[in-house]
Amino acid sequence: MTRFESELQVVADRVIEQARPGEQIEAFVTRGGETEVRVYQGDVEHFVSAQSEGVGIRVIHEGRTGFAYAGTLDEEAISDVLAEARDNVQFGTVDEWAALAEPDGVAVTEQSLWSDELADYPTDRKIDLAKELEKLASGADPRVRVDDSNYADAQGESAVASTTGIRMSGRENGCYVSVSTLADDGEGDAAETQTGFGFSVGRTPDEFDLDRAAREAVDRATRLLGATQPPSRRLTVVLDPFVTAQFLGVISSTLNGEAVVKGRSLFRDRLGETVAAAGVTLVDDPTNPKAYTATDVDGEGLAARRNVLIRDGVLEQFVHNSYSARRAGTVSTGNATRGGFAGTPGVGCLALSLDPGARSQEELVADVDDGLLVQQMQGLHSGVNPISGDFSTGAAGLLISNGTVGAPAREITIASTLQRMLLDIVEIGGDVEWLPMRAAGMSLVIRDVTMSGS
């Protein structure tokens, strides 16, 4: 969010003014809109244009918490929501740490996350962008078809107010284009189809790189054609930047302060200990304007800030919101997350990145004798257990032999444990890419991973 005096602030203020003695109340009010265009074979397949709004109210009284929400800002509905939240309070268990966030005096790093140009961007040109991307991706290689080509933008405005003195409103908008491709090869029983995708994100459409999005979608689909299932073995993996970003997303759940205070983090007792290879520094920094998820405040309205989680292999701190921090006897790191008006704040990393190394992917690959360049992971949600640390995921990519990238491989899994993978990091690439997720990507080399195949 970029700070902005929103009229929604008045709505939030009005809710908390109704607090009774002894009650803490927080109101989170939001309004947003989206446009989504999907093009197929030169025609618009669908065009979505919509507005939505809602309010979530949290009430804490004598250590008990109640919550309610509604997808409307209708005045009568808002009073129903407050009544429901109050009613829900009585069913909560008394929790000595239950309380709303309080202003902590940390200065906000301003971000420019709003573009008037995007807000005024003409509809016809949005459709043209999706059509142009489809044309670029379908004309690049005779084996490639386009499954769909999309333009989407979203804008959101929100305000939070609490009886503990939080008062903050802001807005942001952003847009992206994406394309899904299919590459066909062979005939009869040997016929195969592989898929690819490409995308480009921006604060305005001027920041798009359509050529690159199309090229990546074509490359991703065609490079796996002819892939076979290699024999199982232990080898070194080089993760593509996109895959590394997904991997960091998994790691982040083990550094979550809520998981720590509730005993669910495998690193809960490891502060100050070596948990990763020397040279590995992991930072969560939503104040970096390059991060797709950059923000000036967190989900509770506290200033977002830069936190070093692992420094040169040593676990330095966890991320916290105000509740997990209070329980852990520390202060919020500005890592409250909020999915929308329908939920209360959680804890999470906002914009993770490894401190990058210096070398390119080609240079990293050149040092690998027997390895796999992992270009796709499938099933992270089903095969990774962040509590036990077991890591097993479907993968596809290119085999590496004596420093050279070779034949494509599919129908394989790669497996290890999260604990070992962090310690087995050999090198971090210098090819940082800020991707549309809560983590940046760069090539990452991890040794001694089990590849299961034939």
Added chain:
Amino acid sequence: MSGGGHGRAAGLAPRLVDVIASDVLERVLAGAVSTGADFAEVYAEDKRSTSAGLDDGRVEQVTSGRDRGAGIRVVAGETTGFAYTSDLSEPGLVAAAGAAAAAASRGGGGVRTVGLTASEPHRPNTVERDPDSVEKAAKVELLQRMNEAARSFGPEIVQVSAGYGDSRKQVLVANTDGVLTNDEIVRTLLRISAVANGDTGMQTGYQSMGHTVGFEIFDTVDVEELAREAARQAITKLRARPAPSGAMPVVIKHGTGGVLFHEACGHGLEADHIQKGASVYAGKVGQQVASPLVTLVDDGTMPGEWGTLGFDDEGHITQRNVLIEDGVLTDYMWDFLRARKDGRAQSGNGRRQSYQHLPMVRMTNTFVLDGPDDADDIVASTPNGVYVAKLGGGSVNTASGDFVFGMTEAYLIENGEITEPLRDGNLIGNGPKVLQDIDMLADDFAMGSPGTCGKDGQGVPVGDGQPTLRVKSLTVGGTA
């Protein structure tokens, strides 16, 4: 306002049909096609939900939610325009219809009148106790009972998290073909996750149950047993060894492996993927695509199941669709647009997450019917392999057919016997190959746990089921 007979502080919701009169719908729909579109539809919903979460021994909070609004879809040729609004008044609906029509606009025009005929109610589910009328205290008590049961199962259990959820969703669908349906879907859900701690680190167990019925489900379901099962799973895994690595026979316990079919072929049988040539099953109707043992059904009418609906989210009555019969592909699943394009009937598979989403082809309850074998014999006739007692989620690439699914409780099979427990991991396979490789199918059919199926950013509730079965070769993604 608290502690009374009603679960809700703010009273019961008015009926959606009383909020939007059918003459209003007729005018909104006629307006939506007045600029030349050939089809328009109003999907309105009013959903009230209650959820409660217990973690770390505390009921953290009870949440009440209200989602209400309408999505309006206008189709002109191959183009769909869509807009939604939380304003259910006639001006609100007219404004959304105008936005959707403009989005689909191709010029033209003309006056059309729309006459709606209300469909006969179709209610596969019976709801005896509307969860909205049940005191919140009774819901919270279920969580406390589960917490205690899981913690007292063994000293190794160090953490328990449990969740309760119910919802009552009224849905109204009206379109320019004259369809007018009203439906109401009640859901009740319980989930529990337990963490056990031992010398080998922490392990997890998870159980859930969900049905499209009311609170009466808890008169018959033993929630403590559900909790003990989650605890038992976590404790068992404390002595688990790393899963093996490589291709081997895999036996999947009944009532847990439906997700295999959901991923291995269910998504690939959705007509949107078929029409775009993005499925390995395109052009294969009438062909042998699976072992002759396999008969696969998608059925949105199974009473009380998680994927059951009276009407799909396009107002089409749900039905039982046989997709694969004795291994032969018989049909795909269809929604309105895809069926219209192929000039055939819909199959009741047009679904959407909410009024804020466009419908598309989705599964309901997808399951494989009983086979000829005995479950014990399947294990006994497997010299070496893996026995999967509980599967986690999965995902598939419909174009290549490659799919993965996680095992959250599994054991080694050695010399025809189930032996040591295994740590979590993924299994990977190729859909068409795995379907042919099913070489034993038992006669012990059971439905599985409630699932949420994600596609194109939308989640919808689905059910699955299957008897115990064996796949003669699947790649197990362990480290040993």
